[in-house]
Amino acid sequence: MIDLISPPTLKRRALRFATFLLAALIGASTGADHAHAVVELNITQGNIQPLLIAIPDFASDGTIDAGAAREISDVVSNDLKSSGLFLPIAPAAFIEKGLDVARAPRFEDWRPINAQAVVVGRIGNNDGKLRAEFRLWDVLSGKQLAGEQFFTQAKDARRVGHIIADVIYERMTGEKGYFDTRVVFVDESGPKDKRVKRLAIMDQDGHNVRLLTTGKDLVLTPRFSPSTQEITYMSFEGDNPKVYLLNIETGQKEIVGTFPGMTFAPRFSPDGQRIVMSLEQAGAANIYAMDLRSRRTTQLTNSQVINTSPCYAPDGSRIVFESDRDGSQQIYVMNADGSNQRRISSGGGSYSTPVWSPRGDLIAFTKLSGGQFLIGVMKPDGSGERVLTEGFHNEGPTWAPNGRVLMFFRESPGAGGGPRLFSIDLTGYNERLVATPSFGSDPAWSPLIN
Amino acid sequence: MPPPPAQKAKAEEPPEPKPEKVEKPKEAEAKKEPLPKKAEAKPEKPKDKPKPKPAPQAEQKHDRNADRLAALLNKIPDAAKEPRAVDAPRYAPKRPVKGQSSGTQMTMAVNEIDALRAKIAQCWSPPPGGLGADVIIIKLRLQLNEDGSLIGYPTVANSGGSPFFQAAADSAVRAVFQCQPYELPSEKYAVWRDLILNFDPRQMYGSG
Numbered sequence: 001m002i003d004l005i006s007p008p009t010l011k012r013r014a015l016r017f018a019t020f021l022l023a024a025l026i027g028a029s030t031g032a033d034h035a036h037a038v039v040e041l042n043i044t045q046g047n048i049q050p051l052l053i054a055i056p057d058f059a060s061d062g063t064i065d066a067g068a069a070r071e072i073s074d075v076v077s078n079d080l081k082s083s084g085l086f087l088p089i090a091p092a093a094f095i096e097k098g099l100d101v102a103r104a105p106r107f108e109d110w111r112p113i114n115a116q117a118v119v120v121g122r123i124g125n126n127d128g129k130l131r132a133e134f135r136l137w138d139v140l141s142g143k144q145l146a147g148e149q150f151f152t153q154a155k156d157a158r159r160v161g162h163i164i165a166d167v168i169y170e171r172m173t174g175e176k177g178y179f180d181t182r183v184v185f186v187d188e189s190g191p192k193d194k195r196v197k198r199l200a201i202m203d204q205d206g207h208n209v210r211l212l213t214t215g216k217d218l219v220l221t222p223r224f225s226p227s228t229q230e231i232t233y234m235s236f237e238g239d240n241p242k243v244y245l246l247n248i249e250t251g252q253k254e255i256v257g258t259f260p261g262m263t264f265a266p267r268f269s270p271d272g273q274r275i276v277m278s279l280e281q282a283g284a285a286n287i288y289a290m291d292l293r294s295r296r297t298t299q300l301t302n303s304q305v306i307n308t309s310p311c312y313a314p315d316g317s318r319i320v321f322e323s324d325r326d327g328s329q330q331i332y333v334m335n336a337d338g339s340n341q342r343r344i345s346s347g348g349g350s351y352s353t354p355v356w357s358p359r360g361d362l363i364a365f366t367k368l369s370g371g372q373f374l375i376g377v378m379k380p381d382g383s384g385e386r387v388l389t390e391g392f393h394n395e396g397p398t399w400a401p402n403g404r405v406l407m408f409f410r411e412s413p414g415a416g417g418g419p420r421l422f423s424i425d426l427t428g429y430n431e432r433l434v435a436t437p438s439f440g441s442d443p444a445w446s447p448l449i450n
Numbered sequence: 451m452p453p454p455p456a457q458k459a460k461a462e463e464p465p466e467p468k469p470e471k472v473e474k475p476k477e478a479e480a481k482k483e484p485l486p487k488k489a490e491a492k493p494e495k496p497k498d499k500p501k502p503k504p505a506p507q508a509e510q511k512h513d514r515n516a517d518r519l520a521a522l523l524n525k526i527p528d529a530a531k532e533p534r535a536v537d538a539p540r541y542a543p544k545r546p547v548k549g550q551s552s553g554t555q556m557t558m559a560v561n562e563i564d565a566l567r568a569k570i571a572q573c574w575s576p577p578p579g580g581l582g583a584d585v586i587i588i589k590l591r592l593q594l595n596e597d598g599s600l601i602g603y604p605t606v607a608n609s610g611g612s613p614f615f616q617a618a619a620d621s622a623v624r625a626v627f628q629c630q631p632y633e634l635p636s637e638k639y640a641v642w643r644d645l646i647l648n649f650d651p652r653q654m655y656g657s658g
Contacts, residue, residue, distance in 0.1 A: 038591075039558060040646040041567050044653045046574035046625075085578065116624060138620070140627045141603070173577040174614030427578060 050087035058121035069123035075161025079179040084430030178400035182446040188439035227272030278308040300338035320354040344382030359403030388428045409441040574625035588649040598631035622649040
């Protein structure tokens with residue numbers, strides 16, 4: 001709790017030198033000057049509120065359409081708002097108009113509307129390239145907190161907005177941003193008993209949706225490579241699920257290895273050099289790692305149960321996976337070579353789809369408990385389990401690259417029901433629907449693009 | 451055996467061009483010609499992020515304090531003779547009671563302290579849940595006018611190199627700015643004129 005460090009406490013705690021100094025101060029003050037000790041308070045509680053930020057429309061320098069400039073500031077504003085950590089102020093409240101990147105805002109105009117930060121931007125066309133420059137100002141101190149300039153292709157205008165939003169997010173929160181990212185997911189259309197499932201990719205804010213497969217074969221569990229423009233996923237051609245690699249730039253796809261049984265639940269290693277997946281044989285499923293260069297596979301688990309959903313820790317040293325070796329599905333961690341397998345989940349219910357956070361501190365999972373599917377997180381040793389969201393059916397968490405936002409899908413009940421994508425903050429707040437053209441499931445978040 | 455992915459057919463389309471960061475404008479006033487780099491250039495991290503500096507006024511105040519202490523230190527021989535004797539009665543660990551205020555033993559009452567920290571806590575919105583938040587404390591020094599308004603700019607009295615420390619320190623400075631003026635008993639101005647606030651977000655983050 002908050003405690004006042006009163007002068008005696010302060011003195012007791014102080015170093016000998018400080019004690020000496022304090023004593024000197026008191027000793028010397030037996031005159032006109034009143035001794036005064038510094039009151040020291042510990043503030044251990046806060047009131048976490050979105051940061052009020054003013055993002056006036058970015059100006060055109062005259063070489064491009066004003067609407068095109070405004071689109072970029074709209075992207076910045078929407079990204080920051082979607083994080084739940086920022087609240088863009090309605091432009092109608094702005095007092096100062098016509099801001100210019102070449103000079104500081106009139107801060108006295110921004111304080112009355114409680115703006116804590118102001119973003120000023122200017123967009124132009126430089127020899128066929130889009131030029132974007134912006135500055136982030138702290139209103140109270142009048143300091144410039146960030147200022148950068150970018151050149152890009154005109155078609156990447158939205159990406160520039162995402163990159164600027166990432167810079168602002170990082171400066172104000174101290175964490176890496178996640179706006180300049182994409183999400184691959186399974187687009188689901190058609191009636192519930194005859195769903196067409198196609199791989200699709202979109203920007204993290206739901207824009208620029210692009211379909212990657214035709215829908216002829218059922219696809220599941222797409223996962224991004226952390227280092228290349230590739231995804232791995234599972235596809236049923238006939239009755240036999242196989243793991244594929246797909247280059248999202250070229251559309252080229254290939255089967256990962258040829259195995260006697262089914263392969264499923266593939267995921268890249270953090271360095272992108274290996275794939276870890278499940279291989280089914282004779283009713284049991286075990287976890288294998290495959291080196292993508294040599295195509296050599298290594299068996300990591302060896303038991304007559306279902307071991308699946310493997311996922312590497314971000315440093316590649318360990319793998320988290322699910323197994324029903326103790327009766328119900330539970331979460332286990334092992335070293336990357338398969339040694340030292342131990343169970344980490346201990347609450348009631350069954351656990352599945354564990355995913356290690358990119359920052360290493362947590363493992364997200366789906367949990368079936370009391371007839372509900374919920375999304376939760378726990379530390380890699382199994383402690384500190386927390387539920388982020390629960391309901392009829394939530395499944396398949398995936399982490400934003402900064403490890404503080406998750407996306408997952410939620411199935412709605414009934415004949416007309418279907419899966420939708422949602423994002424949620426690590427704190428369990430700020431749950432948001434991620435709009436997709438049709439139903440969507442199995443999201444997988446990309447790393448930061450650049 | 452299928453060929454390794456490294457030898458796969460080349461992309462038919464060129465890889466998507468990446469927006470490149472070309473220049474980090476230094477100051478608003480600076481008029482620099484843009485210096486476009488090669489198209490392949492990856493955006494670089496800004497190298498010279500501005501660091502919060504205490505406003506000159508606050509700095510002066512701080513220095514004055516230091517001067518005063520230095521001046522007092524010159525009298526150490528006198529003080530050292532009877533530090534305990536002088537110290538003990540003044541700073542006897544007597545529990546401050548409500549409304550207490552008298553002479554040189556003046557202290558802040560518990561309810562006054564509670565009100566102050568509750569007010570600051572209400573204004574403080576630390577960046578939530580950053581990795582490493584559990585090891586960060588921000589120590590702010592500030593001085594107040596008799597009307598409870600801030601004198602100058604609070605000084606961040608400790609340091610931490612991480613972006614999270616900087617973001618958290620900024621949030622603490624914003625909090626004390628926004629909370630002012632502070633309603634504190636004017637007869638105890640000598641007690642609350644100088645404040646040290648330790649912003650400690652550890653308990654707020656149940657990150658696991």
